[in-house]
Amino acid sequence: MKIVYCINGTYNSGGMEKVLCNKANYFSDKLGHDVIIITTEQKGRQNFFNFSNKIKFIDLGINYDDDKNKNIFIRLYKSYKKRRIHFLKLMEVLETIKPDICISMFDRDFSFLYKIKDGSKKILEFHFCKKMKVIEQKNIVMKAIQYVRVNTWKNIVRKYDKFVVLTEEDKNDWGNLKNITVIPNSISHISYEQAKLQKKNVLSIGRASYQKGFDLLLKAWAQSVEKHQNWQLTIVGGGNKAYMIDLIKKLKLENNVILKQPTTEISKEYLNASIYVMSSRYEGLPMVLIEALNYGLPIVSFACPCGPKDVIGDNNGGILVENYDIKKLSHAINRVIENKEERLKMGDEAVKKAKFYSEETIMKRWAELFAETLNL
Incomplete structure (x- = not known):
């Protein structure tokens, strides 16, 4: 089986990157699948976690983050242009490698990955909670805007073959979606050494x-x-x-x-x-x-x-x-x-x-x- 993951980058020390590393290594090393990770912001930076050398990495060089300090109008214009380039580059790569499964980690590709008709099944993973964008806002008006925005995501989520969330609590928040399922994160190994619980x-x-x-x-x-x-x-x-x-x-x-x-x-x-x-x-x-x-x-x-x-x-x-x-x-x-x-x-x-x-x-x-x- 050929499996593709799409993520912004793998240079951070975050939980999502660690989960991806664990899963990709398992599919590659233990189950023998071909695993490809496609990034947009890597810029030649090293992976923080130890990915298997069997895994192939492709960076599209979109670099959305280059514009984050510019004014909002320039950011919106640049983002629009880069999203189009992102779509075309990702489509070209997927049509070349012909994966069986293609997974979005709910990064910038999530709004269009399902539109790419390369023959692969499309799966969407969500590593946060549906309420997060609302919780982040301190202004009541912005909370309302984000509430509306997040609820529009459901129209996109429905277009994926499968939508995976991490908890039953979050599944309930997303409401009645036929393609939703819960799969929690895993730990890469059960530790045979436990903390003594004596240190202050x-x-x-x-x-x-x-x-x-x-x-x-x-x-x-x-x-x-x-x-x-x-x-x-x-x-x-x-x-x-x-x-x-x-x-x-x-x-x-x-x-x-x-x-x-x-x-x-x-x-x-x-x-x-x-x-x-x-x-x-x-x-x-x-x-x-x-x-x-x-x-x-x-x-x-x-x-x-x-x-x-x-x-x-x-x-x-x-x-x-x-x-x-x-x-x-x-x-x-x-x-x-x-x-x-x-x-x-x-x-x-x-x-x-x-x-x-x-x-x-x-x-x-x-x-x-x-x-x-x-x-x-």
Whole structure:
């Protein structure tokens, strides 16, 4: 089988890129399929994750991001022109390589990939939640505009052979779509080593952005530190951390927070922690939660859309608290810090839950979806 993935680029350290790496490697190395990844913004940059050398990469050189700092009218004009070029280049490549399956990661190609008649079945993946564009907006008018915009996406989504979302929660938000199905992310391997849960270290991972809510986490952590001054918070991720550094100084957390850059040896960070905290305003199905389960970490998380409610709950490897409630997030962190027996029990439950997301289990579902789509 010949499988094509379309994505902006594979140089970032994000969860979507990691998921793609895991899936592409599995299809290529374990199942022997031909896998091609088509990008638009790579610009010769190295892949962040370790993709199999059997996988072929093609960059179309569209480079939409070159125009992001120009005024809105120029951006719209350039984007229109580049989208047309993108369509023609992608069509030419697909008609040349003749894939069986072509998958959009819901990047810029999602609005037109289904129109390309190269003989392949078209699948659309969505790695966030339907509500994300509305949640991101702080202005009521912009929220309304984004609400209307997101709902117009359904007309495009219906045109794909299959539409894959990550959680039951998000599936319900999309409404009555005949082509929709749920396949969660997987972990590439079940870890045989679990965190000892003895270190006075709380971990959080993600890119510095509004979505990840590290401003909320730092405010909650400031409350926890009042009682637990010998504990530290480690935040690992890229992005512009200036606002985080300023907030750390304002809250006088310099001795209790460590900021680290992304690393390919992230397992060491999980094993060196005793609690994983997620403060996101929204997600899709965060890989970090599944990985934290895999290493036996108790999880404290906002019940944000979407993901945490599918993954954890009380007595199921973690604690969920009301979204944006800083005080409750701090209390939950304190609860896990102060109750060693409960922390260890949560860790054991986390390991059991992680098996549901094993690569073999999830990739079997993908293989079955491909076979169904191709009528094999």
